[in-house]
Amino acid sequence: MGTATLIVLGDGVVAGVLLKGSKAENSGWIVITAGWAFAVLCGIFVANACGSPAAYINPAFAIGISIAHGGWANLPQAIAGDFVGAFLGGVIVFVQYLPHWKGTEDAGLKLAVFCTGPAIRNVAANMLSEIIGTFVLVFVIGAIFSKAAMPSGTVGGFGPYLVASLVWGIGLSLGGTTGYAINPARDLGPRIAHALLPIPGKGSSDWSYAAIPVIGPVIGASLAGLAISAFGM
Numbered sequence: 001m002g003t004a005t006l007i008v009l010g011d012g013v014v015a016g017v018l019l020k021g022s023k024a025e026n027s028g029w030i031v032i033t034a035g036w037a038f039a040v041l042c043g044i045f046v047a048n049a050c051g052s053p054a055a056y057i058n059p060a061f062a063i064g065i066s067i068a069h070g071g072w073a074n075l076p077q078a079i080a081g082d083f084v085g086a087f088l089g090g091v092i093v094f095v096q097y098l099p100h101w102k103g104t105e106d107a108g109l110k111l112a113v114f115c116t117g118p119a120i121r122n123v124a125a126n127m128l129s130e131i132i133g134t135f136v137l138v139f140v141i142g143a144i145f146s147k148a149a150m151p152s153g154t155v156g157g158f159g160p161y162l163v164a165s166l167v168w169g170i171g172l173s174l175g176g177t178t179g180y181a182i183n184p185a186r187d188l189g190p191r192i193a194h195a196l197l198p199i200p201g202k203g204s205s206d207w208s209y210a211a212i213p214v215i216g217p218v219i220g221a222s223l224a225g226l227a228i229s230a231f232g233m
Contacts, residue, residue, distance in 0.1 A: 002047025002057045003082045003185055007089025008096075009039035011190055015093055015113040019100040033171030041164035055160075057082060058183040060217035064138040067225030068233070079185075086189025090114050093190075094197050107203030114190035116179035116213050117206060126209075129177040130216025131223070133170055137182050138224035140166050146233040181213030188214055 013035025016024035024031065040057070047055035054071075056062040059079040066072050093113065094101070104110055111117065118126045143149055144162050171180055181187040188210065195205040 001050040001085065002043045002052060002055055003085030003189075004089040004092070005046040005085075006039050006043030006057050007086050007186065007190055008092050009042055010036045010186070011090060011093040011113055012096060013039070015097045015100070018104070018109045018112055019097055020104040021100050022097070029176075030172075033168055033175060036171055037164045037168035040167045041160050044160040044163065052078070052081075054078070057085075057185075058137075058217075059083070059185050060134050060183060060221035061138055061141070063218060064134075064221030064225035064228075065142075067222055068142060068228035082185035083189050086185040087193050088189075090190030090193030091197065094193065094199065101202075102200040105201065107201055110199055110202050111194060111204070111206060112179075114194040115187045115206075115210075116181040117209060118178045118212075119176060121209070123212065126178050126212050127216045127219075129174070130181060130213055131220035133174045133178075133180050134182045134217040134220030135224045135227075136170055136174065137166065138221045139227055142224065142228035142233045148233070178213070182217050182220075184214040184217050186213075 013032055016022045017027050017032055043057045044055045047057055056078050059082050062075055062078050066075055141163055191205055191210055
């Protein structure tokens with residue numbers, strides 16, 4: 001439920017900005033990055049409310065935190081839930097913007113609603129961008145919730161807001177290269193939805209790129225988990 005909420009609001013803001021005839025059309029990168037930050041915030045709250053205290057909503061983050069602090073037992077169902085939720089979120093966005101797909105001629109814009117793509121296609125550089133972005137995500141979250149940063153535990157209920165602010169910052173500062181997937185489920189689940197849904201004139205789902213926003217975040221999160229452990233955070 002948390003990841004579905006993430007995708008409905010995250011892919012939803014991209015659809016609003018990119019699809020023809022939308023009232024939000026051409027409102028730009030700031031709107032997209034802000035929308036994704038709010039999507040993360042809402043996804044965390046929904047996941048919590050629906051029975052997931054950890055509220056990972058990101059398989060890479062779940063892996064990184066498990067490397068840092070343990071808790072492998074809950075990992076398989078968390079990851080499965082993330083991918084199912086991400087796919088369902090993509091389907092809901094398709095339905096929400098139903099009249100706009102036919103009116104949008106550019107197949108690339110339609111794909112961009114569902115998943116990320118590089119500004120400049122270079123496998124090594126794109127992989128490195130996803131590794132760095134996800135490392136920053138996981139490592140800074142580790143710092144936010146560390147005893148050194150919050151010795152009295154004052155982060156409390158502010159945690160989701162701080163994480164959302166971090167995601168906004170990553171989008172603004174690091175997202176211009178690949179669209180900052182930093183989450184395998186966020187990219188692959190909706191990409192599968194794009195491939196299966198009857199989107200008019202949708203074109204390719206760009207499977208030649210699809211491995212990068214899956215593998216890169218896992219590597220980045222794993223390195224961040226090791227770093228968190230090494231620093232005792």
